[in-house]
Amino acid sequence: MISYSRQLYHFAFDPHSRIARLGLGEKKLAFEDVPVKYWQPDDTILRMNPSGLLPILIETPTGDTGGKTRRLCESRAVLEHLEEAYPEIRLWPEDLNERGEARRLVGWFERKFDYEVNALLLHEKMEKRLMGGGAPDIAAMRAGRDALKDHLRYFESLLLHRNWLAGQVMSYADFACAAQLSILDYFDEINWSRYPSLKTWYMAIKSRPAFRPLLNDKLPGMAPSAHYQELDF
């Protein structure tokens, strides 16, 4: 059996990076953190992933076990690879319909949430500061906050009738959601008391060992919300 050492090129407050960290953590796969400022990708990053997007997972065979170096770019490729290469702990549901539902929800965050919420709220609140892009645009932030409420109500409606976001079992859909919401929670953008089922779900996710490293992330000059690290909030 070939064994690998792993490096994850990521940014702590990039949701696509966070879902990869959660996937690796849940599958108990050790990896070395390589922090990257995604808004200024250097040549090393662009050689690995010409899009410059994160995360990038590199798996290097260790010792004389043979095998080739593996390079997985961006979260969808990382998640599917982890499931295929390390199937012992499954993070796509076994049930085919629930698996489809989980993939639908992972796509929801990539194609809808990112566009409707992050491109406004996270851009104004975090990215502009990181990139030196000037003062936040209040109207854009408000539009992002309104969109966020619609999304939170939708997740709450799903969790009224389900144990986990996609159905009966915990899956990548839960990590995709938690990756996103945890970043917004750092900035105190979620009024959890309005979404009791979502809050219960988030407490369960937050208490997973794989989640701990995320709770220790710090953004220089921007303190987390008072309850960000609290498992019981």
Add this chain to the structure above:
Amino acid sequence: MISYSRQLYHFAFDPHSRIARLGLGEKKLAFEDVPVKYWQPDDTILRMNPSGLLPILIETPTGDTGGKTRRLCESRAVLEHLEEAYPEIRLWPEDLNERGEARRLVGWFERKFDYEVNALLLHEKMEKRLMGGGAPDIAAMRAGRDALKDHLRYFESLLLHRNWLAGQVMSYADFACAAQLSILDYFDEINWSRYPSLKTWYMAIKSRPAFRPLLNDKLPGMAPSAHYQELDF
């Protein structure tokens, strides 16, 4: 063995719908076309996929063969499902590195090409007309065209050293690329003579039986480019 009838809710000039049609076609899976105007999703669509995005694949068990109805929303869920449920014809490469590369490229079109090219060029040239959004913004179209050239040069550079976009074998990466480029080609936005390797590749893709239905697509009031349907162009 359970057999299914299939319905694909899609829009002929939506690239995400086109990749699903190509995947189904290559796997020789018959399906009924259900055209949807994605810019005005009705309740039927929103009940199936609350994001309103296309495509949506419904597989219904036929006769008394048992099984449950399957619903797959959006292209990533459709493609992964087709590969898992119908593995006889493989559209992800067997080689793990090439498979990762194929998934990277499928993501390239979703997260980068869609944003840099389609949101500008296709939006101005097609969507505004469909949605009644007024005259095209010339500056936005030019920005989209400039971005398209960068993308085409990148695909050309890949195909200088590869048989197919992700490597040695034809894969979903090729269909993702062909789904996108074929729509832009309908609007005569690609000067193929500048990209000889890409042109050779496109001729090979275009001659696949699965591609034929796409070449017969028509957008009311907008004629295709002279060479859109030509296999030898």
